[in-house]
Amino acid sequence: MAVSVRAARRAAPAKLNLYLHVIGRRADGYHLLDSLVAFADIADVVTASGAPRLELRVEGPFAPALAGAGEDNLVRRAAAALAERAGIPLRAALVLEKNLPVASGIGGGSSDAAATLHALAELWSLDLREPRFAGLAESLGADVPVCLLGRTAWLGGIGEQVSPAPSLPDCSVLLANPGIAVPTPAVFKARTGAFSEPARFELPLGDVRDLAAWLAARRNDLTDAAISLAPEIAEVLRALSALPGALLARMSGSGATCFALFAEPSAARAAAARLAAERTGWWVAAGPLI
Numbered sequence: 001m002a003v004s005v006r007a008a009r010r011a012a013p014a015k016l017n018l019y020l021h022v023i024g025r026r027a028d029g030y031h032l033l034d035s036l037v038a039f040a041d042i043a044d045v046v047t048a049s050g051a052p053r054l055e056l057r058v059e060g061p062f063a064p065a066l067a068g069a070g071e072d073n074l075v076r077r078a079a080a081a082l083a084e085r086a087g088i089p090l091r092a093a094l095v096l097e098k099n100l101p102v103a104s105g106i107g108g109g110s111s112d113a114a115a116t117l118h119a120l121a122e123l124w125s126l127d128l129r130e131p132r133f134a135g136l137a138e139s140l141g142a143d144v145p146v147c148l149l150g151r152t153a154w155l156g157g158i159g160e161q162v163s164p165a166p167s168l169p170d171c172s173v174l175l176a177n178p179g180i181a182v183p184t185p186a187v188f189k190a191r192t193g194a195f196s197e198p199a200r201f202e203l204p205l206g207d208v209r210d211l212a213a214w215l216a217a218r219r220n221d222l223t224d225a226a227i228s229l230a231p232e233i234a235e236v237l238r239a240l241s242a243l244p245g246a247l248l249a250r251m252s253g254s255g256a257t258c259f260a261l262f263a264e265p266s267a268a269r270a271a272a273a274r275l276a277a278e279r280t281g282w283w284v285a286a287g288p289l290i
Helices: 074-086 108-123 136-140 144-149 184-190 208-216 223-229 232-241 265-278
Strands: 007-025 031-049 054-059 092-097 153-156 161-164 172-177 248-251 258-262 283-288
Touching: 007 108, 007 144, 007 172, 007 208, 031 108, 031 172, 054 074, 074 092, 074 108, 074 136, 092 108, 108 136, 108 144, 136 144, 144 153, 144 161, 172 232, 172 265, 184 223, 208 248, 208 258, 223 232, 223 248, 232 248, 232 258, 232 265, 258 265, 265 283
Parallel strands: 054 092
Antiparallel strands: 007 031, 031 092, 031 153, 031 283, 153 161, 172 258, 172 283, 248 258
């Protein structure tokens, strides 16, 4: 096997559930979802280069949170699964720059796994569209297929049903996390009440204000459950809603990260600076949707 590049570098962007409806539950206990997913230009980064064996170094501000992951790290699992499917030795040096908080509702681990697949496919001259790689992303986690796609999409099933959606209007987001990890299984377990209906809508829209209006008629069905486990999430949502220029504030995924939509990048950056100054213990970042 010839290695075609010396190193491959891929971003692992934050995944946002612009809305998330829980529409049912399978017999095996997994919940059925309807969601519109987008990605922000706020990301981890995976770099892959040649090596005689698999090596992984994790760096960046949130590296300590993954210190105990060991072989269960999704980057390692993705690399091992790809090499096995391809029938090649597992030889690569991987560096994960961990800039996104862990267990925070923005798909960090899943996006890292997808970026690893893309980077190693480039390094090893593989085509992930080949039949032998079918189902590989799904085997790593329900969110990995949409992260592998890496663009705005509708989600169905338990997250494995991915349908590309038209591009969203230009807009920016501000992400905020109060420094709390919220385990996804615990949030789903805490959820109560009736199931919602699917709520997909026509795209493309005129501008970000149209998008915010459509999203305001929908919700994240996991918000109340997440707040019951981490009341600080409610404070994050209040703080985001009060920022000048914020068109919509909502929790992403199972939390605790929340986001606000802005029409202008400058407004999102100014709001991020203000929020970071006021809430020194929070993780705050701003960037455009991609």
